[in-house]
Each structure stands twice: as C-alpha cells, then as structure tokens.
Amino acid sequence: MPDDDGLWKRSRRAVYAEITRVAMELFLDQGFEETTIDQIASTAGISRRSFFRYFGTKEDIVLGDLVDQGSLAREALEAIPLSVPPWQALQDALWQVDQRTDQAVMLEVAKMMYGTPSLRARSIEKHLRWQEQLVPNIRLRLGADPGDASDPAADAIVATAITCLDVAGQIWVRGDGKDDLKELYRRAVDSVRSPGT
Known part of the structure; x- marks a missing residue:
C-alpha cells in the first residue's frame, strides 16, 4: 500500500524548497524590499494563495x-x-x-x-x-x-x-x-x- 502521507510531505517539502530558491534568487538579484509576493508566486509558478499556504510573510x-x-x-x-x-x-x-x-x-x-x-x-x-x-x-x-x-x-x-x-x-x-x-x-x-x- 503506498504511503500517501509520506508522498504528500515530500511534495510539500519540494514546493517549499522551490519557492525558497526562487525567492532568494529574486531577493539577491533585485533586493528584498523590491521583490513582491506576486512576483515570487509568478516566478515559482504558483498562485498568491498557494504562496500563503507555505509562508505567512515574505x-x-x-x-x-x-x-x-x-x-x-x-x-x-x-x-x-x-x-x-x-x-x-x-x-x-x-x-x-x-x-x-x-x-x-x-x-x-x-x-x-x-x-x-x-x-x-x-x-x-x-x-x-x-x-x-x-x-x-x-x-x-x-x-x-x-x-x-x-x-x-x-x-x-x-x-x-x-x-x-x-x-x-x-x-x-x-x-x-x-x-x-x-x-x-x-x-x-x-x-x-x-x-x-
């Protein structure tokens, strides 16, 4: 029987890591304050709403x-x-x-x-x-x-x-x-x- 809970957790960690990677690249490239949540979400290929499932704030x-x-x-x-x-x-x-x-x-x-x-x-x-x-x-x-x-x-x-x-x-x-x-x-x-x- 497949471990759905384990798969979900791995998927969540992968998305979290990808959002973090994309955001850090943007922050380092153009500055923290100049980078918007919408920009992070768009670059990561997720919605603004999805962003807030992973992070409370920038x-x-x-x-x-x-x-x-x-x-x-x-x-x-x-x-x-x-x-x-x-x-x-x-x-x-x-x-x-x-x-x-x-x-x-x-x-x-x-x-x-x-x-x-x-x-x-x-x-x-x-x-x-x-x-x-x-x-x-x-x-x-x-x-x-x-x-x-x-x-x-x-x-x-x-x-x-x-x-x-x-x-x-x-x-x-x-x-x-x-x-x-x-x-x-x-x-x-x-x-x-x-x-x-």
Whole structure:
C-alpha cells in the first residue's frame, strides 16, 4: 500500500524548497524590499494563495529556518552535560547549529537581514523564541528550578548570549565575512563577562 502521507510531505517539502530558491534568487538579484509576493508566486509558478499556504510573510522565506535553528540549539544544549557552565554550554550549542549552515549562504542572508528593517525586526522576534527554548536548561545549570520564572539570571544570560551572537553577526557582515564569526562571538561574550565592563 503506498504511503500517501509520506508522498504528500515530500511534495510539500519540494514546493517549499522551490519557492525558497526562487525567492532568494529574486531577493539577491533585485533586493528584498523590491521583490513582491506576486512576483515570487509568478516566478515559482504558483498562485498568491498557494504562496500563503507555505509562508505567512515574505520575511519568513529568509528567516523561516531561524525557528528551526532555535529547536536545534535547544537539542544541542540539552545534550551537553549539566556540569558544563552556562556560557560555555550556550556557545557550544550555538556553534553546533552554526556548523550546519553554508557560510557563503549565511553571509548573503545576513547582509540582507541587517540591511532590511522588516527582516531585522522579524529576526529579533524569532530570537526571543530561542530564548524561551534555552532558558529552562540554563536554569538547571545554575541550580535553579527550571520552571521558576522569578529569578532573572538564566533569562539574562540567554538574552545576552543571543545579543552577542547578533552583534558578532553585524561585525561579520561589515567585514564581508572575512573575520571568524565564532571568534567574534567569543570576544563579544568575553566583553560582557569581564569585570569592569
């Protein structure tokens, strides 16, 4: 008996990937803000209505993986022994996710994101969702109850770690990807963890 559900999922993934490919080519060729949803749909050979079955907004095409990356970061963090201190565990988890991304593609997406206010805002919104996913594990590492939201320590550490990642990304883009992003992140973290800063 054929697996209709599996076939449907594969077809959906293929269409999703094709829309993403077409849209990214248009974004990189003519700019994010200059590219319309109608143009993406037409070039991909689908209707505007079909576009919205796959993406809620144009921004989701560029940043859709960001939510999934948050889940991957949470899984990576949970796999790191609780004996590893919070800052080191977060860095290790974030870089496990980063290694899965093609650096040239990541640079082009980052340039687009940092240069487009609507993408920037959407990116910040998605990073807030990362924070919700990572905080419970950091509470455990701090010896706190993972469900206790009254202590700000874990929230502050995770929010700062994510902000350091964002700052490192901005500097990396300004340098056209020539600097080591991991090293920029480490330096950003060290600057907020050092005494007197």
